[in-house]
Amino acid sequence: SEGPQRHFPLRCLQISSFANSSWSRTDGLAWLGELQAYTWRNDSDTIRFLKPWSQGRFSDQQWENLQHIFLVYRISFTRDIQEFVTMLHVDYPFDIQISGGCEVLLGNTSKSFLDIAFQGKAVVSFQGTFWVPDPDSPPWVQKACKVANQDRGTRETVQWLLDSICPGLVRGLLETGKSELEKPVQPEAWLSSGPAPGPGRLLLGCHVSGFYPNPVWAMWMRGEQEQPGTRRGDVLPQADGTWYLRVTLDVAAGEAAGLSCRVRHSSLGDQDIILYWGRGQAS
Numbered sequence: 001s002e003g004p005q006r007h008f009p010l011r012c013l014q015i016s017s018f019a020n021s022s023w024s025r026t027d028g029l030a031w032l033g034e035l036q037a038y039t040w041r042n043d044s045d046t047i048r049f050l051k052p053w054s055q056g057r058f059s060d061q062q063w064e065n066l067q068h069i070f071l072v073y074r075i076s077f078t079r080d081i082q083e084f085v086t087m088l089h090v091d092y093p094f095d096i097q098i099s100g101g102c103e104v105l106l107g108n109t110s111k112s113f114l115d116i117a118f119q120g121k122a123v124v125s126f127q128g129t130f131w132v133p134d135p136d137s138p139p140w141v142q143k144a145c146k147v148a149n150q151d152r153g154t155r156e157t158v159q160w161l162l163d164s165i166c167p168g169l170v171r172g173l174l175e176t177g178k179s180e181l182e183k184p185v186q187p188e189a190w191l192s193s194g195p196a197p198g199p200g201r202l203l204l205g206c207h208v209s210g211f212y213p214n215p216v217w218a219m220w221m222r223g224e225q226e227q228p229g230t231r232r233g234d235v236l237p238q239a240d241g242t243w244y245l246r247v248t249l250d251v252a253a254g255e256a257a258g259l260s261c262r263v264r265h266s267s268l269g270d271q272d273i274i275l276y277w278g279r280g281q282a283s
């Protein structure tokens with residue numbers, strides 16, 4: 001087979017909130033490419049599969065083992081952080097975010113990453129076999145890394161998770177999830193007129209909804225001419241895993257006729273969607 005055309009990194013996210021010395025919670029979630037495949041809630045001992053293909057090619061026993069590792073880790077991590085805070089005089093409340101995972105590349109290679117943020121700022125990453133503090137991270141973080149680096153068993157486990165388990169899991173997921181991951185979903189598009197930006201002006205909206213995967217191109221056009229005043233909104237996630245985008249154009253009311261909105265997406269091949277202003281709008 002040709003292997004994956006697009007890239008599907010596995011991104012595991014951990015969010016830990018520490019309110020005070022007696023209250024904290026840790027939640028996790030993981031994405032393969034743009035699709036969320038797992039959640040791991042603070043009140044649950046099990047990692048929940050969100051997709052029919054989330055188990056990948058791992059056996060029930062392998063998942064049991066992984067779950068056990070994460071259960072021990074969650075308790076130990078919480079205790080470690082609380083100890084560091086007491087020892088190194090850190091103030092509550094704070095959040096720690098961890099992003100770790102890997103991407104399988106061509107030729108049986110993979111690339112992994114593990115980054116830790118404190119109060120939203122990157123402070124530590126795991127590199128090779130060690131916890132490495134950012135040079136400008138607070139002194140207590142640097143001390144905590146020195147302590148964490150003394151635990152060789154944990155460093156070996158982290159390395160094994162990143163360099164062996166993660167790529168192995170991803171290879172299986174790319175097989176079990178192939179059809180959903182690789183199948184583009186066509187957007188639908190419609191036009192609207194928004195609140196008048198000023199006297200004698202119109203705000204034309206072009207809505208593009210329900211596409212997968214994410215990159216999409218949408219522009220207001222006059223014939224073949226792209227309208228440079230086109231303003232692109234944020235691409236917003238929808239609950240079903242598809243995306244939504246709105247592009248708008250502020251025009252003089254008299255110049256709206258002859259404008260169109262053009263949409264290109266991988267699901268459409270060469271068949272761009274073209275919607276003409278004035279056909280169907282009350283204008």
Ligand code: J76
Pocket residue numbers: 069072073074076077080096098100116117118123124131141144145148151152153154157158
């Ligand atoms: C991100 C995934 C990491 C998975 C790590 C799993 C390993 C684990 O749970 N270790 C804890 C238990 O370790 C004991 O038991 C192991 C076998 O189960 C080994 O024998 C090991 O040698 C033994 O000590 C261990 O308590 C860890 O300390 C848990 C926390 C790991 C961690 O994230 N530590 C950490 C990393 C960076 C702490 C601080 C920092 C820097 C400061 C960050 C500031 C925001």
